[in-house]
Amino acid sequence: MGFYLAQFLTGLASASSLFLVASGLSIIFGVTRIVNFAHGSFFMLGAYLAYTFVQILPQGIFGFWGAILVASLAVGLIGVLIEMTLFRRIYRAPELFQLVATFGVVLVIQDLTLWLWGPEDQFGPRAPGLEGAVRIMGEPIPEYDILLIFFGPAVLLGIWLLFNKTRWGTLVRAATQDREMVGALGVNQSWLFTSVFFVGSFLAGLGGAIQLPREAANLLMDLNVIGEAFVVVVIGGMGSVPGAFLASVLIGELNAFGILIFPEITLVLAFLVMAVVLVVRPWGLLGRPDVVLRGSAGPAEGPLQPFTSTARLVLFGGLVLLLAAPLILGDFEIVLLTDVLIFILFAVSLHLIMGPGGMVSFGHAAYFGLGAYGAALAVKYLGVNMLGGMVLAPVAAGLGALVFGWFCVRLSGVYLAMLTLAAAQITWSVAFQWQDVTGGDDGILGVWPAEWVSGKAAYYYVTLTLVGCGLFFIRRLIFSPFGFSLRAGRDSPLRVEAIGINLKTQQWIGFVVAGLFAGLAGGLYVYSKGSVFPDELAISRSVDGLVMVLLGGIQSLIGPIVGAVSFIVLEDLVTRLDYWRIIFGSIILFIVIVAPEGLAGFARRFLPQKLAGRDLMGGGGA
Amino acid sequence: MLEIQGINAFYGQAQVLQDISFQVGAGEVVALLGRNGAGKSTTMKTLMGMVNSTAGDIRFQGTPIKALPTHRICQMGLGYVPEDRRIFSDLTVLENLEVGKQKPRDGAPVWEAEKLFELFPNLKERKNNAGGQMSGGEQQMLSIARTLMGNPRAILLDEPSEGIAPVIVEQMAKTIQALKKEGLAVLLSEQNLHFAKLVSDRAVIIEKGEVRYQGTIRELEEKPEIRDAYLAV
Numbered sequence: 085m086g087f088y089l090a091q092f093l094t095g096l097a098s099a100s101s102l103f104l105v106a107s108g109l110s111i112i113f114g115v116t117r118i119v120n121f122a123h124g125s126f127f128m129l130g131a132y133l134a135y136t137f138v139q140i141l142p143q144g145i146f147g148f149w150g151a152i153l154v155a156s157l158a159v160g161l162i163g164v165l166i167e168m169t170l171f172r173r174i175y176r177a178p179e180l181f182q183l184v185a186t187f188g189v190v191l192v193i194q195d196l197t198l199w200l201w202g203p204e205d206q207f208g209p210r211a212p213g214l215e216g217a218v219r220i221m222g223e224p225i226p227e228y229d230i231l232l233i234f235f236g237p238a239v240l241l242g243i244w245l246l247f248n249k250t251r252w253g254t255l256v257r258a259a260t261q262d263r264e265m266v267g268a269l270g271v272n273q274s275w276l277f278t279s280v281f282f283v284g285s286f287l288a289g290l291g292g293a294i295q296l297p298r299e300a301a302n303l304l305m306d307l308n309v310i311g312e313a314f315v316v317v318v319i320g321g322m323g324s325v326p327g328a329f330l331a332s333v334l335i336g337e338l339n340a341f342g343i344l345i346f347p348e349i350t351l352v353l354a355f356l357v358m359a360v361v362l363v364v365r366p367w368g369l370l371g372r373p374d375v376v377l378r379g380s381a382g383p384a385e386g387p388l389q390p391f392t393s394t395a396r397l398v399l400f401g402g403l404v405l406l407l408a409a410p411l412i413l414g415d416f417e418i419v420l421l422t423d424v425l426i427f428i429l430f431a432v433s434l435h436l437i438m439g440p441g442g443m444v445s446f447g448h449a450a451y452f453g454l455g456a457y458g459a460a461l462a463v464k465y466l467g468v469n470m471l472g473g474m475v476l477a478p479v480a481a482g483l484g485a486l487v488f489g490w491f492c493v494r495l496s497g498v499y500l501a502m503l504t505l506a507a508a509q510i511t512w513s514v515a516f517q518w519q520d521v522t523g524g525d526d527g528i529l530g531v532w533p534a535e536w537v538s539g540k541a542a543y544y545y546v547t548l549t550l551v552g553c554g555l556f557f558i559r560r561l562i563f564s565p566f567g568f569s570l571r572a573g574r575d576s577p578l579r580v581e582a583i584g585i586n587l588k589t590q591q592w593i594g595f596v597v598a599g600l601f602a603g604l605a606g607g608l609y610v611y612s613k614g615s616v617f618p619d620e621l622a623i624s625r626s627v628d629g630l631v632m633v634l635l636g637g638i639q640s641l642i643g644p645i646v647g648a649v650s651f652i653v654l655e656d657l658v659t660r661l662d663y664w665r666i667i668f669g670s671i672i673l674f675i676v677i678v679a680p681e682g683l684a685g686f687a688r689r690f691l692p693q694k695l696a697g698r699d700l701m702g703g704g705g706a
Numbered sequence: 707m708l709e710i711q712g713i714n715a716f717y718g719q720a721q722v723l724q725d726i727s728f729q730v731g732a733g734e735v736v737a738l739l740g741r742n743g744a745g746k747s748t749t750m751k752t753l754m755g756m757v758n759s760t761a762g763d764i765r766f767q768g769t770p771i772k773a774l775p776t777h778r779i780c781q782m783g784l785g786y787v788p789e790d791r792r793i794f795s796d797l798t799v800l801e802n803l804e805v806g807k808q809k810p811r812d813g814a815p816v817w818e819a820e821k822l823f824e825l826f827p828n829l830k831e832r833k834n835n836a837g838g839q840m841s842g843g844e845q846q847m848l849s850i851a852r853t854l855m856g857n858p859r860a861i862l863l864d865e866p867s868e869g870i871a872p873v874i875v876e877q878m879a880k881t882i883q884a885l886k887k888e889g890l891a892v893l894l895s896e897q898n899l900h901f902a903k904l905v906s907d908r909a910v911i912i913e914k915g916e917v918r919y920q921g922t923i924r925e926l927e928e929k930p931e932i933r934d935a936y937l938a939v
Contacts, residue, residue, distance in 0.1 A: 251804060258794040258805045265792040268754055269806045270780035270856050 086221030091340045093220070097229035099336030100236030101298075104291030105309055106316035106328040107243060112284035114260045114323030116277055118171060118182045119498060122189035124310030125197075126285045130159045130292025131301035132197060135206045138296075145212045152296075156289040163285020167278050173677055175277070179444050179498065184634050185676040187627050190306060191669030198303060199663065208296035228297055235294065239287070240329050246283075247325070256280055260323060307623060311509060315358045318502045321371015330369055351513035355506040359491060362503050366495050388440075388571075388641060390563065406548060410541035418540045419612070424652045425544075425551045426608045431632035431644035431651075432558055433601035439638050440562050441594045442574025443492070444501045447508025448629045450488065451481040451599040453621030455606025457515060460528040460616045470534040474550075474607050481603020482596055484511065489595030493588045496577075505623070512621040527617035531610050547608050554601050559641065561597065570594050631672060637686070707732045707860050707891040708753070708784070712762030713772075715745075715752050715915075722748050723759070723915045730860065730891050735882065737906035737923070738895040739937060745915040746895035747789050750862045753893075754786045755779050767859070783811050785858030789865050789895075791849040795838025799829055802837050802848055806855035814859040815888040822851040825881060843874035850881065860891035867901045879904045899937055903927070911936045 109123045137151035166189060174182050214231060217224035247253035259266045259276055267273045292305070299305075316335055320327025335354050342353045367373055391399070410418055434448045458480025459473035468476065488507040495503055515522045522528065537543050561567050573580045573587040580587050610616045619625065628651065636647025654671065658664045679686040708730040715723040723745050730736045738746050751757040753764060755776040764772045771779050780786065794802050803819050810816045823830035826847040832840060837848060846866060853861060863882070867875045875898075882905040885892060896902040902909065902923070909926050911919040913936050919926070926932065 251807075254797065254801050254804050257801075258797055261794050261796060262792055264756065264776070265788065265794075266805060267776040268756065268780055268786045268788070269852065270777050270808050271805070272775075272777045 086223040089221055090223035090225055091344065092337065093225050093229060093233060095337040095340030096236075096333065097226075097232040097298075097336075098339065099332040100232040100239075101291045101295045102309075102312060102316060102336060103236045103329050103332035104239060104287045104294070106313045106320070106332055107239070107325050108284035108287030108291070109313050110317045110320070110323055110325060110328045111243075111287070112281060113317065113498075115256055115263075115280045116171065116175060117498075118175070118186065119179070119314075119501070120284075121183060121186040121310060122166070122193065123186075123284070123288050123313060124306035124308070125190050125193040126159050126163060126288035127292040127295075127309045127313075128197060128301070128303075128305040129162060129193065130155055130289030131208075131296050131299075131305060132201050132206065132292075133158050133289070134293035134296045135201075135208050135301050138209055143212070148209065148212050152290070152293040155293045156286050159289025159292070160282045160286035163281045163288075164278055167281040170673065170677070171281070172274065172277070177676070178638075179501065180438070180630060180634060180638065181676050183444075183446065183501075184627065184630050184672060187631075188669040188672035188676065190310075191665040191672070194303065194306065195663045195666035195669070201301070203303065205300035205302045207300045210297050232294065236329065236332070239290075240325065243325050252279065311623070312354060314502060314505065315354045317368075318499065318506075319358050319361045319368055321368030322498065324368065324370040324372075327368055327370030349513065349517060351517055352510050355509045355513065358506045359503060359510070362495060362499060362506075363491055366499060388562065403552075410544055415540045418544050420652070420656060422540075422544050422547050422608075422612050424649055425547045426605050426612065427628075427632065427652050428645050428648040429551045429554050429605040429608070430602055430629055431636070431648040432555055433598045433605065434629045435633050435636075435638065435641075435644040436558055436562070436601075437591075437594050437598045438633055439641075439643075440567055440571045440574065441591060441598075442570075443496075443591060443595070445492075445504040445598075445626075446501045446623075446630070447504035447506070447626050448598070448602055449621050449623075449625035450504075450508035450511045451485055451602035452606040452609070452625065452629075453508075453511055453515065453616075453618075454484040454599075455481040455603025456610040456616040456620050457522065457528070457606075458603065459607045459610050460531045461522070463531050464528055470537070470611060473531070473611065474604075477607025477610070478600045478603040481606060482600040484603075485596045485599025486592075489592050489599070493591040493595060505626070508621060508623070508626055512618055512623075515621055516618040522618075525618065527615055529615045531616065532614050533611045543612060547612070550604060550608060554604060555645075558597075558601065562641065566590065566593070635675060707734070707767060708893065709765040710749075710753070710762070711764070713749075713752055713759040713764060714761050715748050715757050715759050717748075721915065723752065725762070726912065726915070726917055727762075728910045728917060728920060730893050732891055733886065733889050734908065735886050735892040735894060735906045737902035737909045738893060738912065739897070739899065739902060739909055740895075740912040741897065741937065744912050746912065747864055748915075749912070750786065750864050750893070750895060753779075753862060754784070780856060780858075781808065783814055783857070783859035785853040785856055785861040787849050787853045787861065787863045787866065789868065791842075791845045793837035793840070793845045793848055793852075795836060797837055799833045799835060799837060799840075799848055802852050803855050806852035808856040811857045811859065814857050815890065816857050817851075817854045819855075822854060825884060826851055843870040846870055846874070846878070847881075854885075858890065860893070861885065863892060863894045865895055865897065867896065867898050875901060897937075899933065 105123065105127050109120060112118060112120055112123070133155035134152050137154050138148060141147040141151050170185065170189070174185055211228050214227040217226050218230065247257060255266065255271055255276055259273065263273055312335060316328055316331040319334065320331035334357070338353055338357060339350060342350045346353065361368065409421060413421070430452055434445060437443045437445055455477035459477040462468045462473055462476045492500055492503050492507070516524055518524070532538065533543055537546050569580060569585050569590045573590060577587055606620065632647035632651045633644050634647065635650050636643030636645065658667050661667065710729065711727050712725050713723060714721060714725060726749055738749060740746050748757055752759050755771070755774055759772060763770060766782055766784055769782065771782065794805065797805070800819065803822070828844050829847055829851060832844065837845065840848065850863070850866070866878050879901060882892060882894065894902065894906060906923050908922050910917060911932070918936050919932050
């Protein structure tokens with residue numbers, strides 16, 4: 085009995101830190117509508133800065149708590165700096181841009197932290213005066229944990245007072261509903277947003293700083309905590325602070341007891357709960373239906389244009405070059421080109437649901453990974469040949485998309501994106517934790533292509549054929565009645581339903597098709613590398629896909645192709661350098677701010693209209 | 707008080723306002739008349755800096771305001787009551803008023819919640835209710851009261867009589883007369899000529915984004931052909 089109580093209290097103590105991070109994320113989202121990936125980085129910075137300030141400030145109770153406060157304030161100011169220089173420019177941009185931009189910040193902060201504090205874990209001191217443990221029903225409970233248990237509710241009360249009993253809080257709540265009207269009543273929105281960002285970042289920093297006595301500051305903190313914080317915010321309801329509290333306690337306890345009952349799948353549990361909550365209560369426990377923000381709708385997309393004769397000629401020329409490539413290039417370049425082709429298919433499949441489908445997916449890596457693992461597992465356990473593997477890869481991914489898609493199309497906007505992320509994290513957790521079957525972190529090795537295509541050039545031709553067919557099929561699909569209904573549904577779900585199209589079914593089919601082709605890309609990938617690791621399912625792989633689509637520009641069909649090519653080539657060049665993340669993150673930020681319409685759109689502005697505008701880009705329009 | 711000189715506005719490629727010019731004098735009530743889609747709301751949004759005008763000039767008390775952000779325009783004493791009221795539905799009546807609050811201003815009437823409750827007694831009874839729970843007429847009153855909390859010198863009222871019960875429309879007319887008595891300049895957009903006649907000194911008629919007629923309300927009454935051409939449904 086005492087043991088379970090101790091476990092319960094540990095869960096509550098963890099919930100406090102999680103609540104601080106999640107409430108900050110929720111507050112920032114509520115007002116600015118930005119889903120801030122970098123929030124986890126603020127948490128990490130809070131821990132590292134507290135570590136440093138504890139050493140600078142005099143030892144003792146005041147020094148310790150002073151360090152925590154100073155660290156949190158510093159993180160708040162860093163948040164303000166980032167908001168003023170970066171986020172202010174993207175408040176009106178589509179969700180995809182915002183998300184990718186915040187991920188750019190994640191990369192930059194990761195490398196800055198590495199550079200400032202080094203790769204080793206930094207162990208903080210224990211809180212002075214709270215080093216001991218108290219015995220409750222015979223079980224030792226750290227005194228610091230007891231303090232944390234009270235800290236969370238105290239902060240909840242503080243936030244409640246701030247939002248309900250001050251003029252600032254009233255303005256913030258008003259801006260959550262209608263920011264333009266708040267401006268028309270004489271309130272400077274920019275400063276309101278900046279101050280909200282300060283509060284949110286401060287809370288994240290505080291969450292990281294108070295965690296220091298329990299957990300060493302390390303470079304994995306940012307993405308670890310952001311995953312959980314997303315879950316908490318979505319379960320609680322985006323924008324709801326009490327909801328975040330409730331959900332933190334739920335997740336804290338789930339982790340504390342889950343590890344006793346299902347040690348194999350602790351990572352999955354939180355995401356499973358989130359998926360269930362989203363299906364039963366699509367806006368979270370205490371959240372409310374997504375309000376459509378006024379004055380923030382993006383420009384409408386122009387209609388898609390079929391190829392003209394010029395474009396066909398360019399395409400034909402490109403195809404001839406690709407066919408001739410192995411005659412000109414060496415093995416190294418051919419492998420790179422094979423990679424490029426695979427990721428073109430991956431990006432185009434993602435673009436199908438994001439562009440024409442209008443569904444932002446944060447978790448497309450799930451289907452790429454399912455394809456790769458599907459083939460690899462079939463080889464490992466069933467001993468199938470390459471043909472079998474190549475068939476099983478898209479089938480496995482398609483089945484995954486069939487299941488996840490059924491849940492996902494029930495939601496829209498940010499909640500849809502979050503559920504796709506949860507789906508991807510579930511598959512990642514299974515691959516990572518279910519070591520007996522998937523090999524866990526060690527992955528699955530020895531998945532090689534059949535004898536007759538073992539040469540680099542032969543495999544390149546296989547890839548070219550399959551990717552080419554995939555692209556052709558997806559393009560035909562977009563210009564079919566099915567594609568029309570998808571695009572119509574993106575532009576106006578209500579009107580599409582009103583003319584008798586079951587939009588959810590169409591979107592579901594779109595999801596499955598995208599999953600199939602992502603799976604095919606995954607299958608091609610695993611045979612070209614000979615192995616697969618959980619990384620292929622991780623958040624960063626999903627973000628890779630998003631960056632490719634963004635790089636190329638979401639509004640044109642050629643966009644994801646341009647994006648995938650530039651991404652893979654860029655990645656190949658940059659990852660050879662030290663601190664490549666900071667370079668890569670900066671490139672992402674640069675593109676989001678300077679060329680928000682993507683490279684294809686950027687080119688369209690400068691190239692002659694006839695070549696770039698309608699023909700090649702297939703986009704065009706206003 | 708408010709001088710508009712040759713402004714235009716675009717939604718995407720479509721031009722919705724073209725060379726609009728008119729004035730609102732101190733203490734004057736001007737009715738901006740026109741059919742649905744004529745450009746009345748867009749004119750008001752352009753004055754508030756919520757829609758961008760690429761040409762012309764807007765002056766408020768002699769100061770150019772065209773390039774200013776919305777909140778700065780409001781802080782100079784130009785109040786705006788939007789067409790669809792845009793009440794903060796989660797906030798109570800008192801909290802809605804709090805959002806509109808600004809410092810008192812020289813030469814403009816000063817409003818407090820209590821004084822506004824005299825003007826709008828319904829609001830007093832419901833001061834702790836959420837804005838979203840109120841009827842359309844009450845929301846319209848709250849929207850006006852909220853803007854008055856900013857102690858404006860001039861106020862833009864976008865279709866205050868739209869979609870509310872006839873009794874309330876009468877009350878609204880009295881309210882506008884009371885505001886005029888306090889010395890506020892009022893620009894009022896209307897489709898309802900009857901209502902406009904009750905409260906306005908002058909009329910500006912726009913159609914398809916262009917000014918077609920300007921004159922006193924009295925003159926307009928004597929010219930039924932203008933009324934039929936631009937206002938009749």
